Amino acid sequence: AQTVTQSQPEMSVQEAETVTLSCTYDTSESDYYLFWYKQPPSRQMILVIRQEAYKQQNATENRFSVNFQKAAKSFSLKISDSQLGDAAMYFCACLLYNQGGKLIFGQGTELSVKP
Amino acid sequence: EPEVTQTPSHQVTQMGQEVILRCVPISNHLYFYWYRQILGQKVEFLVSFYNNEISEKSEIFDDQFSVERPDGSNFTLKIRSTKLEDSAMYFCASSETAYEQYFGPGTRLTVT
Known part of the structure; x- marks a missing residue:
């Protein structure tokens, strides 16, 4: 079975500080991609960052970066210089290319940012 | 910037009724x-x-569900006979390459 696990239901960070959200996954597929999505109260799903599993280099996107440890099947998201607008639910997801491209989501981590 | 759109934003229906959720993917x-x-x-x-x-x-996608692309722009999800447990937010997503999906804003379905 393909699973994605986020073990932190809630996290909190002080504005301008750095926070790391954890994610582990399990898949037998060889062709997969990993994502972090942000879901604000509006419930829109916003793509934050993508990591190709075949790439060793960690993806970065402005203040967002990942730590991808393929052997450990770990994919954490680091948010630097946290802003109030970063407060949201964050979902880790694994895309299985050979299964119709379906995304398997984790349970989510609710991030609050304190001013 | 192009985006996925979905209509309606909120749909309320009675148990047993058919609903069609609509999506316009990125072109x-x-x-x-x-x-x-x-x-x-x-x-x-x-x-x-x-x-x-x-x-x-x-x-989850049993015989009560169906999808269709009736024309070049729309993509629909039909639920034939809604149940209370079908109440949820339904998201449409589209992708150019199958490696990255962009989501619509969602349709909140409430079954009473």
């Missing part, structure tokens, strides 16, 4: 998906669609 995208999110739970895959046919579906 040059070829892969289409439906997901649902029951309140307070994680997002679940329902179905993927490519080249006018279903490429993958989940156990």
Whole structure:
């Protein structure tokens, strides 16, 4: 079975500080991609960052970066210089290319940012 | 910036009724998906669609569900006879390459 696990239901960070959200996954597929999505109260799903599993280099996107440890099947998201607008639910997801491209989501981590 | 749109934003229906949720994917995208999110739970895959046919579906996507691309722009999800447990947020997503999906704003379905 393909699973994605986020073990932190809630996290909190002080504005301008750095926070790391954890994610582990399990898949037998060889062709997969990993994502972090942000879901604000509006419930829109916003793509934050993508990591190709075949790439060793960690993806970065402005203040967002990942730590991808393929052997450990770990994919954490680091948010630097946290802003109030970063407060949201964050979902880790694994895309299985050979299964119709379906995304398997984790349970989510609710991030609050304190001013 | 192009985006996925969904209508209606909120649909209320009675148990046993048929509903059709509509999506307009990003215009040059070829892969289409439906997901649902029951309140307070994680997002679940329902179905993927490519080249006018279903490429993958989940156990949730039973005979009560169907998808269609009736014209060059719309992508619909039909639930034939709604149940209370179908109440959820339904997200449409589209992708140009199947490696990255962009989500619509969702349709909140309430079954009473």
